[in-house]
Amino acid sequence: MPKIPVPKIPDAVVPPPLRKPAKPGAGGTPKGQAPEDLKTAPERQSHGDKLLDRGKEAPIDALAWVDQRLAASGFLTGMLYRKVPKGTNWFYTLGSATLFAFIVQAVTGVFLAMYYTPSATQAYHSIAHINNDVPLGQLVHGMHKWGSSVMVILIFLHMGRTFFFGAYKYPRELNWVIGVVLLILTMTMAFTGYLLPFDQRSFWASIVGININGTGPVVGPYLSDFLRAGPELGATTLSRFYAIHMLLVPGAIIALIGAHMYLVVKLGTTAPPWVRAERPKVAAPTAALDAGANGNGRVNGHRVDGAPVDGEGNGSL
Numbered sequence: 001m002p003k004i005p006v007p008k009i010p011d012a013v014v015p016p017p018l019r020k021p022a023k024p025g026a027g028g029t030p031k032g033q034a035p036e037d038l039k040t041a042p043e044r045q046s047h048g049d050k051l052l053d054r055g056k057e058a059p060i061d062a063l064a065w066v067d068q069r070l071a072a073s074g075f076l077t078g079m080l081y082r083k084v085p086k087g088t089n090w091f092y093t094l095g096s097a098t099l100f101a102f103i104v105q106a107v108t109g110v111f112l113a114m115y116y117t118p119s120a121t122q123a124y125h126s127i128a129h130i131n132n133d134v135p136l137g138q139l140v141h142g143m144h145k146w147g148s149s150v151m152v153i154l155i156f157l158h159m160g161r162t163f164f165f166g167a168y169k170y171p172r173e174l175n176w177v178i179g180v181v182l183l184i185l186t187m188t189m190a191f192t193g194y195l196l197p198f199d200q201r202s203f204w205a206s207i208v209g210i211n212i213n214g215t216g217p218v219v220g221p222y223l224s225d226f227l228r229a230g231p232e233l234g235a236t237t238l239s240r241f242y243a244i245h246m247l248l249v250p251g252a253i254i255a256l257i258g259a260h261m262y263l264v265v266k267l268g269t270t271a272p273p274w275v276r277a278e279r280p281k282v283a284a285p286t287a288a289l290d291a292g293a294n295g296n297g298r299v300n301g302h303r304v305d306g307a308p309v310d311g312e313g314n315g316s317l
């Protein structure tokens with residue numbers, strides 16, 4: 001098997017060796033030679049070397065400065081090194097994959113917003129301009145368009161994982177409810193984003209979507225009126241969808257993902273249903289009582305001293 005080269009650890013992050021000061025007269029450095037660390041001692045370094053050393057340590061110093069004020073490293077260490085249950089597997093990556101898809105959507109969306117014009121007369125042309133003229137425009141637009149489907153698929157798979165692993169049960173009900181709201185908001189993003197190119201397909205698909213919303217009980221008609229923002233789908237609808245897609249829903253999603261992640265870290269994740277919880281070791285007096293309650297004087301097949309055996313002292317008359 002080919003050997004994988006080990007990456008070099010930057011000197012700046014390697015702590016200086018801790019040395020015990022040598023006893024006077026004890027061996028170590030041969031006579032007449034300066035010890036190794038004295039040769040490189042700061043007072044022997046040239047001004048340029050000192051500056052270089054300071055420069056190398058600058059990023060770490062800056063991080064330490066921020067950390068002293070935020071105390072973030074304790075939180076990050078706790079979060080990144082937290083224990084996960086036995087049996088944790090690839091299905092547990094679906095939540096992080098959904099998060100990654102959301103981040104891709106947010107980043108590509110920011111770049112698209114730099115060139116997109118939310119006007120009924122210019123929206124279509126601005127998208128054509130992004131695709132045809134802007135450097136990497138077609139790639140970024142494609143990532144955002146296909147990424148929306150990826151996020152919807154991932155969120156459903158993640159929801160399925162949490163459902164089938166029973167992660168919606170106590171004490172994670174609130175995280176499930178937050179997840180349901182995140183699902184609705186993600187669907188809202190996909191729906192409102194679809195109108196933005198303002199071509200024939202997005203126009204007619206949005207009419208269908210708004211009409212479906214209108215069939216909902218009680219609030220349905222109000223919801224479709226709100227979405228259409230007028231008697232017909234037109235310029236006002238586009239402005240409304242744009243505001244929902246760009247401002248309202250992303251803000252809510254970011255806040256809710258924050259709450260969702262907080263609860264994941266605070267409560268930990270659920271073990272897969274096929275991993276059985278280990279029985280805590282039973283203390284001797286309880287073992288005796290347990291064995292008595294079994295009526296056979298045994299715990300896990302072993303005889304327990306002092307435990308009443310079958311039919312003896314079992315409360316039975």
Ligand code: HEM
Pocket residue numbers: 091092093094095096098099100102155158159162165167168172175176177178179180182183186257260264268269270271
């Ligand atoms: C933007 C959408 C979402 C993101 C970014 C997200 C992210 C995450 C992440 C990273 C985890 C921890 C790792 C894992 O179990 O995969 C998690 C756990 C969880 N999520 Fe989500 N999630 C989202 C949507 C949802 C939805 C739609 C539901 C359900 C309706 C949901 C319910 C849960 C539950 C119950 C847990 C705890 C899992 C456990 O304890 O094992 N999440 N989520």
